Amino acid sequence: MAALPSKEQIAYMIAHSDESLVPNIIICVSICGIASIVFILLRLYSQYLVSHKFRLTQSDILLLIAWVFYVVYSIGLGMITKYGGGRHVIMVTDMRLLNIWKIIDEVSYTASLGFLKLGIIRLYGSIFRSRTFHRFLWVFALLIIAFHIAISIVNILECIPIQYYWDVTISVGYCLNYGLFMLLVGIINVIIDFILVFCPIPMVLRLHTSKQKKRLLIFTFCMGGSACIVSIVRLAFSLDFDATGDPSYDNIRLSLLSLIELVAGILDTSIPTYWPLFRHITAICSPSLINSSANIDSKDSKWNSGGSIRTSPQITADVSSGQLESNISGINVTTHVELARYTNMGGNWIRVPDDIHKGWK
Missing domain, CATH: 1.20.1070 (Rhopdopsin 7-helix transmembrane proteins)
Structure with missing residues (x-):
């Protein structure tokens, strides 16, 4: 008072x-x-x-x-x-x-x-x-x-x-x-x-x-x-x-x-x-990062309000175009082969970097 x-x-x-x-x-x-x-x-x-x-x-x-x-x-x-x-x-x-x-x-x-x-x-x-x-x-x-x-x-x-x-x-x-x-x-x-x-x-x-x-x-x-x-x-x-x-x-x-x-x-x-x-703003400000296979797209990030990485990742092979070793008709052979981890978040499969995936336990 x-x-x-x-x-x-x-x-x-x-x-x-x-x-x-x-x-x-x-x-x-x-x-x-x-x-x-x-x-x-x-x-x-x-x-x-x-x-x-x-x-x-x-x-x-x-x-x-x-x-x-x-x-x-x-x-x-x-x-x-x-x-x-x-x-x-x-x-x-x-x-x-x-x-x-x-x-x-x-x-x-x-x-x-x-x-x-x-x-x-x-x-x-x-x-x-x-x-x-x-x-x-x-x-x-x-x-x-x-x-x-x-x-x-x-x-x-x-x-x-x-x-x-x-x-x-x-x-x-x-x-x-x-x-x-x-x-x-x-x-x-x-x-x-x-x-x-x-x-x-x-x-x-x-x-x-x-x-x-x-x-x-x-x-x-x-x-x-x-x-x-x-x-x-x-x-x-x-x-x-x-x-x-x-x-x-x-x-x-x-x-x-x-x-x-x-x-x-x-x-x-x-x-x-x-x-x-x-990450999204960084990608927009630096367009070269978008084409880099090492770049994590903003939608793949772990940081979201309430989302968590599940403990059952799927291993897939991500094959993208690179320098061709040979060019047989109908077949393209590339040396660019990448293994990637994906997790299901909200019904969407999202790529997860290996080091982050191993860290969240």
Whole structure:
């Protein structure tokens, strides 16, 4: 619960009544909203390059649920501006509705963050086939679910009764130190983020592939840690949240950081699925690679949202035209003969490089 403003604070608010963070809110919500849609569309298109059809995996569904809660959070940020959010507290027109939307934002932020983490865990489970690693992911997922449910309950019951949050005339009421609570939750979230970033690295190191490819895979997963940076920056504002005499103005910076954190989380969840898209763009930018037999076509890539290589490859002989040793009428003889492995993914037979196939166990 916010503290009552002092006389000096009230005098400052009156002298700076024209100050407003509403434009900041509108710009941030607009840019982040567009970015979130682009990240998701790129993910779905990258998956289309693999299977040549649009389909949603479990990881995709969890991401879309997280995005729905993200949209609710964005709407809530927009709605608080209607009642004085983004301006000094003396300009607030409806404290009750302002705080109701604030509670909705807190719950939707927590839910979105939780589903993003579950989406990453499900993606890891579809990529790595180790049973031990799967058991770890299941336990970790259950802990995350319990953690975020507990946070949501505290968000709703921050003040008891709830009306005490905006009506200080109620004689019997209590509010917890929400700034301290957010700081503790933020620290735990940062720890969880680091675990999610680094837990697949031991699995990558076990792959039977070149060191260069291992470094590339590790770099891909570490790129998914951008939300960690935002979470750490967000910690610096946590203690002051709801602890000042001007919450409708001072809380906005933390709210905008939370919005950016969710968008970064959407990007983090999608980065490991962009590999087919990266290969596709590389092939377009370097047409000579398309004609090379060593090049892996983007649709043959392992990296897709939720796909996994099956353990029953088919061996086929891929014969392509090359320099002819002889030219008998009706018969062409070539020295270009290549053995290739193929796997069935979504009803499509897709070529798998030998080193990658041996590594995914």
